[in-house]
Amino acid sequence: MGIIKASKLVHEYIRRDEEGNVESIQTALNKIDLEVQAGAFIAILGHNGSGKSTLAKHINALLLPGEGTLWVDGMDTAREENVYEIRRAAGMVFQNPDNQIIASVVEEDVGFGPENIGIPTDEIWTRVEASLISTGMLKYRSHSPNKLSGGQKQRVAIAGVMAMEPKCIVLDEPTAMLDPNGRQEVLKAVHELNRKKGVTIILITHYMEEVTDADYVYVMDQGEIVMQGKPREIFSKVDRLKKHRLDVPQITLLAHELREAGLSISRGILTREELEAELVQLYGSKKGNVNYTG
């Protein structure tokens, strides 16, 4: 079994009136099946209200399944006694960097998680240092989080989760409130954790550019997984993605439009280099090309 496995997972938000009668039921997750292998980099895509954040909260046992089962590291999230261990195994980074930093000094915030799980003082310090190094935030250790940029705050939050040494980190739209620079910073940090430390990453986002490097992509819409596959497979279906109100990366879109216009370009172009190679193949030499990077 993979590190995360969901089987027919259902979650409903039930709105009740003052007398406790059910007013409306909104199904946020509808019979989700998925399996994530340890060490993988998974992306979950979906526009607002597709249920992707709800799924993230299930992985951390912040929400519990209405029906179906979710196993995290072999533990059933529905069982009360597992909650603590599940949260140790699966860390979570939230969208708003301000609302998840607890302490008023960077290093103390990173130490908050280890403190909670009862790590001895000396080891807390080694862990804090190691995770600040791996997110590149060591030189800010004694700063106040209020003085950091959004990307830096988010890296502190990631370091805070790292210090708990989880097997898996769920990032719930970690870049939604950041500027492009901050977004890059955070993604770089996340990819490095995945590569160097072998941490399983589940990145939830609606930015298509962020998922091109993922091992596997799930696309969600209205509480259901509507597409899944390798990024290239997903992006080759531009029309279907559009139906689920998702944009494809610009370069993929350009390749798609060229293809529609009759050029023989293969499906699922992800990077500029790939498109360039295709075009060079079609029209011969690169010489005399207009320098479009300038």
Added chain:
Amino acid sequence: MLRDITLGQYYPADSVLHKLDPRVKLMGALVYIVSLFTFRDAVGFAAATVFLICIIRISKVPFSYMVKGLKAIVVLMIITALFNLFLTPGKQVLVTYGILTITMEGVKNAVFMLVRLIYLIVGTSIMTLTTTPNQLTDGLEKALMPLSKIRVPVHSIAMIMSIALRFIPILIEETDIIMKAQMARGADFESGNLIRRVKAMVPLLVPLFVSAFRRADDLAMAMEARCYVGGRGRTKMKPLRYQKEDYQAYLILAGYLGVMIAWRVFGARIWGLKLGA
């Protein structure tokens, strides 16, 4: 304008006082306050003054910083002094004007009360000036730990305090943003009488409260996600441990309080000259 508010007016410097355990400083402030109410004569007054001057010197905090704290209570000081001056009954009447009488005892009470208030503010502000808010909450938590035996949620209170301190700048910034947004749409926070200005604050407070609750909700979830289950089973990244200097400081404090109390009890007899009532 809101950015100017500073809370926990810590003054960073490299002094013995800064390095002391926050519990010692909390205790010190308490001892000093108690000692202020033990003296009744000039000798006790002099002792308290000397002690305060020594502490100010050791702290390396400029004196002007402490005076700042006094500005806030000028009105209180004046009222206290006036009440003491006019309302203390006594035998030695100095001036009588209509219903107002000033007695010798009144003058003495007023002066002592004023001095006590000033020393109290300066003394406690030395504590806040040399201790970061975090150290202060840590110190409070550890010092009040025995109370948790009688089910006082000491850990939770300390956690609430430190989170409040962390969010004050964020909420101030947010207030600023909301204010600017409202001003851009024609809201007027600055003119009109007091009532009008207070009324103008209402559309400011509502969105601020809404967002504060939303933040609280988010933060609680983030804390839970990081395995926070309250104080039980928690270890400390920066545990408070007494050093040699802390014990020395305790000794000095005990000595000081002992002398002050002893003087109060026996001093008058030794002095032979009774100044107090």
